[in-house]
Amino acid sequence: MQKNMSVIGVPMDLGQNRRGVDMGPSAIRYAGMMERLEDLHYNVEDLGDVPVSRADSQNTVQEGNLRNLKQVADSNQKLAEMVDQEIHKDRFPLVLGGDHSMAIGSMAGIAKNYENLGVIWYDAHGDLNSGDTSPSGNIHGMPLAVSLGIGHEKLTRILNYAPKVKPENIVIIGARLLDPPEKALLQELGITVYSMHEVDRLGMPYVMNEAISSLKQRTDGVHLSLDLDGLDPAEAPGVGTPVLGGLSYRESHLAMEMLSEADILTSAEFVEVNPILDDQNKTASLAVGLMGSLFGEKLK
Template sequence: MSKLTLLSVPFGLGAGIPGSEQAPQYIYRLGLLQLLQRQGCTINKLKEVIGTGMPSPAIPVPMNHSEEVIKTGIALARAVKAVVASGQFPFVLGGDHSLAMGTLAGLTAHYKKLGVIWIDAHADMNTELTSPSGNMHGIPLAVAQGRAQLSLSHLLPGAGTIAPGNVVLIGARDLDPAEEALIQAEGIACFRMADIRRLGIHAVIAEALRIAGDAADGIHLSFDIDSIDPSEAPGTGTPVRHGLTADEAREAIRLLGLSKRLTSAEFVEVNPLLDRMDQTSMLAMELIVLLLSSMKS
């Protein structure tokens, strides 16, 4: 693994429920940096990204808190691009999943054929017109594929798009009709919980790496904590039952780290305000340390 830059983004307005903006500092207070140090993971740079005072692109986005989301996306895109250009591994700690637009904008300005492994209870492929909630954490993959009014290049000039054939969804189980139709029409790889239970997490991760990495020049992991069943990760804003077990999540993360094929990663949607005795925050911290320590071993 290249040297690590940790970008914390205390932003939660892309979600419908407050609290995810508190996750980065909360997870730091629980001891993330100390645990990484004990595992021999060297953080070359630690930076907080806040999107204040930046102009939004001249495009109307009829969604909740769109101006704030876009400003944060612009700031994050610039930060991620700079990290990648310096030859380091960007790790983004959110915050809600709308942040992925900024992450992917920064990455696609560098990687011209980026693969994405999206571990999430949701596909996040609604658009401004199909979103039932109007919350922008539900549109980042549509934006990244060039299917929305907002595009990654609005956040960062020179950003590209993600090809449907290089996207892999893992753990999806709460999909809206427009998302289901898109997945079927484009043949997007989607490993639902029934597939994971039938094939096993080892086979699913191996296939995900193959699909996302097929002729790709980089692979990004976007991990939403709501991919895990709320019985083990209750502290998130949009929980969905019958998800990954914590052990399945641990094994998935371990295998992805050991593959040495990831070029970037983000963890999102931990909400300390909704947690029970820090259960979700502690699990997220464990998974982050597992990923980064596996990558260096």
């Protein structure tokens, strides 16, 4: 894994309707992220936060069932440009969220630099809705669909190209709450999904071995998008859309350790940390611990 790393915060809370997730990047930094990474001998530069436009009462009207479309699109455009610049400098982008709508920008900036970007989507949700299918209009439930070229042009055409990723290059891990249109799209596109049923039945070592093997064969870079709600709420209470029956602390560390050993990641993001909903910064501290395992921390 690239030892030169650029950290980018995205204080985004416009993709959903629960306040506080914009403080996620600060909470992760406060939990000791920089010290953890530097102890692992990474050359880390914290670039601060991407400017996020604020919505006000006069411009929060949903456009085509998309809440805060303009602000979300503008912020993701800025993020995409920033991520693209860091990759051109041969640096590993580590992006901190913020709600998951920020993945629209990170994926746009990353995928521009690869012919066949692979994606590991570690999440309780599929995030495969669009304005036509979303019951809420919350864009944080749409970033994977947008990256596939499905959705509003202001989102799908960030950096003027689409799609960002091919369905055969996506692996979803930990899914346990999917809307009916998302299930239909998964079947239509043939996206690989390891739901909690598969994780329970097959075990995390099998799931990760299969995911890593598949992506190694067909991709030239791999992005990890880790939503903290992929873990069980008992482990990660500080998230906006918790779903019972999630991945355990130990399963998640094992997944990160296996990704570290495989040495296939070229970028990563940790999203949906909401310190207002958290218990003494437990979820942000968990995110930092998972980063430790992902970036090579070992007991011996």
